[in-house]
Amino acid sequence: MRKLSKRDYYEILGVEKGASQDEIKKAYRKLAMKHHPDRNAGNSEAEEKFKEASEAYQILSDPEKRSKYDRFGSSAFDGNAGGGGFNYNNFGDFGDLGDIFGSFFGGGFGGGRNSRSRSRARKGSDLRYNMEITLEESAEGVEKEVSYTREAKCSTCNGTGAEPGSKMKTCPKCNGTGEIKQISRSLFGQFENIEECDNCNGTGKVPEKKCHTCGGTGVVKEKVKKKVKIPAGIESGQRVRVSGFGEVGENGGPYGDLYIYVFIKEHEIFERVDNNIVCEMPISFTTATLGGEIEVPTLTGTIKMKIPSGTQTGKVFRLREKGIPYIRGYGKGDEMVKVIVEIPTNLSEKQKDLLKEFDSALHEKNNSMAKSFFDKIAKKFKK
Ligand SMILES: [Zn+2]
Ligand SMILES: [Zn+2]
Structure with missing residues (x-):
């Protein structure tokens, strides 16, 4: 995580502490235009100022974050302090300016690095499975079979999407560059937006013939049956991780994990x-x-x-x-x-008589609790 600037956010934007949202937005727009990387190519000072202004705007434009900042200062957003942290990839926080800046915050200005990182191998999604077991099973440990459907690597094409034996050819959509360029216009003028080619996933190559099993996606639905050991002593709400039994990774990345969430049924006696x-x-x-x-x-x-x-x-x-x-x-x-x-x-008359007889034979030492209780009362009320 990037270290936050130590300068005051209001000072960075050049506004008063009590500035309205409108004033904050205006001040930010002005600074962003002035220090925009597209207008200051290779100027690292401008880039720093641009980032600083964006950071200040991200905090001050959000009423909740702003009030936190007013009370605790920038330490409220320091990742190490357990706060929300500051994240350049969080486009949503930029509100209506998000569209304009989206392409700058993907990890590098101009989007070049962005598209490369997207075609990188990524781990697949984790899956959650809810399992109910009895208290006895939780005490002894139990092995149970779970069955579910997941996205798995197509075995026909080994995840490549190409029909076996089919050659690879240059992607016609991006001409092998793996990138699609788009010109967009905004209040900063015109600039180039580079995105990963969705036809070849940024690789620049596509198979001449798509795999007949997966239709070229490299992914198929797969039914899984898996025996899972639940350890003795597990508590309701705890989970067991089954490594590699989640969904297939992207671009050759590893499978995600399966998480078994265990719930223990209510017991009649215990x-x-x-x-x-x-x-x-x-x-x-x-x-x-x-x-x-x-x-x-x-x-x-x-x-x-x-x-x-x-x-x-x-x-x-x-x-x-x-x-x-x-x-x-x-x-x-x-x-x-x-x-x-x-x-x-539901005593019978005879049982009642027996009890009465028993009662008349009782001595005060048979009921020591009652005796001590009544002794206390007697002491309290006797003059
Ligand atoms: Zn396939
Ligand atoms: Zn392409």
């Missing part, structure tokens, strides 16, 4: 919290009171768990290493079992 899994487990009033052994579900089947006598509702038991593995590193999280003591309902 909820993942960090690398632990949490579940609520109902236990009977009797088991909670007398103690006992219950069967608890885990991600890999049920196991037995001891309930001590006198277990209260809401108590959490920790089952070590029964959670989700750490995706980087060793070990696993735990399973947290929160027990909910179920109060029996």
Whole structure:
């Protein structure tokens, strides 16, 4: 990224701090015409001034960027500071002047470098694939087949677009130069606009006969089936990169990548919290009171768990290493079992009588929580 000029943008354009958009545009137009590279061939000072003015205009013509600049100065746009950065290729930021300057900002004045860079090898597009897996699959890791369609290199012509055995000839559209010249008129006068030839993609050569499979594009649609390993411990929203399984590159560039975005289905019993899994487990009033052994579900089947006598509702038991593995590193999280003591309902008359009998036999030491609670109340209200 090009270093930003240290001079004040208002000073560069020669306007007041409170200048209107119209004044800013006018000032910029004037400077741009004066220092335009077409009028100052080989004058590096003019080129620098032209760039400086463009930079100032790009910031000050955008109300959002301008207010940022007013508050933070040019450091707000310094790429290293994490700001938006300044980009000469960003034509859109030039508003209605974009068309006029478009050809100057493609990487070199006159467009010559621009067309060369366009015919350079480029990596293909990345593809995104959404995959849903179960919590169990995420805990153990899973291999799944994905199938999709992508743009791939034509195997008949190996991506050249030429029918095998067909000779190459000079492109008739650009006469082998790879460039198309256009004269355009603007408020700066008339100048030449050079663009890459779209018939030969800037190479200057075309096949005598186009490939019968791809019609000369070098690209075909391809159905892909690919087995993908999802690592144990993956979380919802994380992605797995499958290198080279995106779309074909341009001008012989490498394939893009395939990104598998993983989503984990909601589980009926478990909820993942960090690398632990949490579940609520109902236990009977009797088991909670007398103690006992219950069967608890885990991600890999049920196991037995001891309930001590006198277990209260809401108590959490920790089952070590029964959670989700750490995706980087060793070990696993735990399973947290929160027990909910179920109060029996729909009692028969006989059951009610038994409970009443049981209740009358209770001593205050059987209900230590209630005793301490009522002791506190008594202390508070007793004079
Ligand atoms: Zn082909
Ligand atoms: Zn051509």
